[in-house]
Amino acid sequence: MVEPVPSHAAEDEPERPEDGDPSQNSEPESGRAAGRARRQRRPKKQRPFWKELPILIVVALVLAFLIQQFLARVYMIPSGSMEETLHGCPGCTPDRILVDKVTYDFTDPGPGDVVVFRGPDAWLEGEPPAQTSSNGVAQFFQSIGSAFGLAPPDERDFVKRIIATGGQTVECCDDKNRVLVDGQPLDEPYIHWEGAPVQRDFEPVTVPEGTVWVMGDNRNNSSDSRYQGGGGENGAVPVANIIGKARFIVLPPTRWGTVSDHNPQESAAATAMGAPAWQQGMPLGAGLIAAWPVVLAGRRTGSAVRGAVDRRR
Template sequence: MDTEAHHAERDHSRPPSSEGPAAQWSRFARMSAAALTGRLPGGGRTLAVLLCVLLLLSATAFVLQPFEIPSRSMEPGLRVGDRVLVNKVAYRFGAEPQRGDVVVFDGTGYFGGGDYVKRVVGVGGDHVVCCDSQGRIEVNGEAVDERGYLYPKDAPSRAPFDVTVPDGTLFLLGDHRSLSSDSRDRLGAPGGGMLPVGAVIGRAEWIAWPAGHWGGVHG
């Protein structure tokens, strides 16, 4: 009787699962998704929309970073309190900052602690001089037309300079030259006022706030 009872109990028990960990996890995920779908208004369609939103937010965080303009050094284009979107992948995959780009960078050890925003005036190998007979900055012997972004009535620079930008670095200036602390102020410091390309966080692309100042960043 004991043997028969033992066999009867064994015969009625649930056989052990032959699923591997991956199959068990897949089954659990399907059951969880089904349970969640049943609780959401709209069911599967709502769940699909939520997943798309989460994926979009994750991708946006990887590609874009908001940055609040802290000073008047980039007027008139960027004003104090503007929120700009910084393209963090602009200089990935072999791309390099170009003259005229407005970049956000980590100034630690070069411009002071914290993040800054300036315009690229010279890249590695450039010979940058201020100023020619008409008061314009020259890069590699050619005058730079800065009328599209330079602060009205500001001179390109009140301090003369004549520099050659080392490879892998940038020469940076603010658009409101009379109020900007930039590469000019650090010419005699270690590094000669140049910023390593690796310190660049990304390129400022778009003014997202305030609503009345929406638009692309002049580059």
């Protein structure tokens, strides 16, 4: 018969340090610090995609609003007064143009520039009030659509081409049916004729300082400085009313391209005395710089949405 072996578990068990005696703690301080660091490095739980999506949309809208408020904005052409340069004719898909709002912070508007501007008071006298929906929700979406070029702009906004600037005298026409500025005929290859290619005569007008004289490329179907405010000096547009310069056609894709800013006052003598090439290129460079944030913001927003989708997967 085998006798049981007496247990000495109590004797074999090593002594444990008493609580509160740091000198007897078997775990070194560096080990505890490393453990805390590992716990702090644990990845946080990812926020669900359905919670991130509204934040991304709000951020994208805020960025787009700030860009369009201060740098560049997309406008939809509401009429055919600038055919064929800009489409807005009945039955066709209206062009969406990118308007550079920075260029005129560094340069003055010049002949040939296609500009978007707020109608002066003289242009709006006798005009019926803009018809807006009484539905607040419809008004909200109308304003949002207009801001992003998806709906017609404010009826007080116009798009025309600058023909003459402050201090110059404009009149029509010479024996070849050409507009004259300071007695010199204009070179206007952009003119589009509806019907007979004949312009209506008007008496010489000296454009007041701080204003510009504007006309539509669709010369016989444009209500511009010749007619607005009764014509004459009242038809001129204050430079302060100019919102920006039309740079690019961004939609539809079949119409992509730059907007012509051909200077109609150029002649052999003016070209010889013209500004250096680098100076003439400054407005276009400023326009490209202004347009870049729009593209960059779109790319970053798209990348953020794709990243959120990938994390959700």
